[in-house]
Amino acid sequence: MMSTHSNHPFHLVDYSPWPLTGAIGAMTTVSGLVKWFHQFDIILFSLGTFITTLTVYQWWRDVSREGTFQGLHTYQVTIGLRWGMILFITSEILFFVSFFWAFFHSSLSPSIELGTNWPPQGISSFNPFQVPLLNTAILLSSGVTVTWAHHSLMEGNYSQTTQGLFFTIMLGLYFSIIQAYEYIEAPFTIADAVYGSTFFVATGFHGIHVLIGTTFLLICLTRHLKYHFSSTHHFGFEAAAWYWHFVDIVWLFLYISVYWWGE
Numbered sequence: 001m002m003s004t005h006s007n008h009p010f011h012l013v014d015y016s017p018w019p020l021t022g023a024i025g026a027m028t029t030v031s032g033l034v035k036w037f038h039q040f041d042i043i044l045f046s047l048g049t050f051i052t053t054l055t056v057y058q059w060w061r062d063v064s065r066e067g068t069f070q071g072l073h074t075y076q077v078t079i080g081l082r083w084g085m086i087l088f089i090t091s092e093i094l095f096f097v098s099f100f101w102a103f104f105h106s107s108l109s110p111s112i113e114l115g116t117n118w119p120p121q122g123i124s125s126f127n128p129f130q131v132p133l134l135n136t137a138i139l140l141s142s143g144v145t146v147t148w149a150h151h152s153l154m155e156g157n158y159s160q161t162t163q164g165l166f167f168t169i170m171l172g173l174y175f176s177i178i179q180a181y182e183y184i185e186a187p188f189t190i191a192d193a194v195y196g197s198t199f200f201v202a203t204g205f206h207g208i209h210v211l212i213g214t215t216f217l218l219i220c221l222t223r224h225l226k227y228h229f230s231s232t233h234h235f236g237f238e239a240a241a242w243y244w245h246f247v248d249i250v251w252l253f254l255y256i257s258v259y260w261w262g263e
Contacts, residue, residue, distance in 0.1 A: 009076040018059040025052035060219060067236065068228045078235050085239045089246050092209070096250050099202040103258060106194045113193075120193045128259040131182050135175055136255050139210075142171035143248040146217070150241050153224075156231045165221040168244070172214035179207050199258060206250055213247050216240040 025048055032045025067073035073081070107118045114120040126132055149164025183200075190200040220237045223229060229237055 009074045016059075016062065018055050018062070021051060022055045022059070025049075025055050028052075064223060064228060064236070067233075068223075073233075073235065081235055081239070085242060089242060092246065093250075096202070096205070096253075099198065099205065100253065100257065102194075103198040103202060106198065114195075119195045123192055123195050124187050125195075126182070126186075126259060128255070131178060132255055132259040135178055135182075136251065138171050138175045138178070139248050139251050142168045142175070143245060145171065146241050146244050150237065153229060153234055153237060154231050158224075161224060161229075162221070165217060165224060169214055169217050169221060172210055172217065172244075176207060176210055176214070179203070179210075202254060202258060206247070206254060209247050209250070213240070213244045216243060 027048070029045060029048030029052055032042070032048045036042050036045045106114075110116050110118045110120065119125045145164050145167040147164075149161050149168060152160035152164055188196050188199075190196050217240050220229075220240045223236065
C-alpha cells in the first residue's frame with residue numbers, strides 16, 4: 001500500500017495532463033484567430049477556446065482539491081504560491097508598460113504623417129468625462145467591494161463576504177458591458193493610425209484582464225459558497241483580490257494617460 005505520509009512541508013505535484021492540453025488549446029486558439037482574420041472561419045478558434053476552457057476548469061478543480069480537501073497547501077507551499085502570484089502580476093505590469101511605452105512614444109512627439117498632432121488629424125477622441133469616467137467609478141467601486149469581501153472573510157463573516165464578492169462580480173460585468181458599448185460607438189477604429197492601434201490594444205487587453213479577473217472572482221464565490229475558505233486559509237481568494245487591484249490600478253493609468261491626457 002502506498003503511504004500518503006511525507007516528512008517535509010512541500011507539495012510535490014502529481015503528473016498532470018493539463019499543461020499539455022493547455023498548450024494545445026492555446027496553439028489552436030491562436031491558429032484559429034489567424035484563420036478567422038484571413039478566411040473569416042471561426043470554427044478552429046471556437047475549438048481552441050473550448051479546449052482551453054475545459055483545461056482551465058479541470059486544472060482549477062485539481063488545485064482546489066489539493067488546497068481544500070487534501071491539505072497539500074501548507075504554510076511553506078502558500079509562501080511559494082504568494083511569490084508566484086507576485087511575480088506573475090509583475091510580469092503583467094511589464095506587459096502593460098510596453099503598451100504605455102508605445103502610446104507615449106507616438107503621442108509626445110507626433111510625426112509629420114500624423115499632422116504633428118495628437119490625436120492625429122481627422123480623429124475625434126472620447127470625452128473623458130462621460131463613459132470613461134463612469135467606467136472609472138465602476139472599477140474603483142469594485143476595488144472597494146472586493147476589499148470589503150476580503151476583510152469580512154478574515155473576520156469570519158460569511159454573509160458579508162458573499163455580498164462583497166457578488167457586488168464585485170456584478171460591477172466587473174457592468175464595466176465589460178459598458179466598454180463593449182464604447183467600442184461599438186467609437187468614432188475611430190483600430191486601423192486609424194497609431195492612435196487607434198494603441199488605444200484599442202491597450203484598453204482591449206485591459207478588458208480581457210477584467211473578464212479574467214471576473215471569472216477568477218466568480219470561481220472564488222463558488223468556492224466560498226461551498227465552504228472552501230476559512231479566515232486563515234484562503235489564498236485562492238487573496239490572489240484574486242490582488243489581481244483585481246492590479247486591474248484597477250492599470251485602468252487608472254489608462255484613464256489618466258489615454259483618455260484624459262491623450263484626448
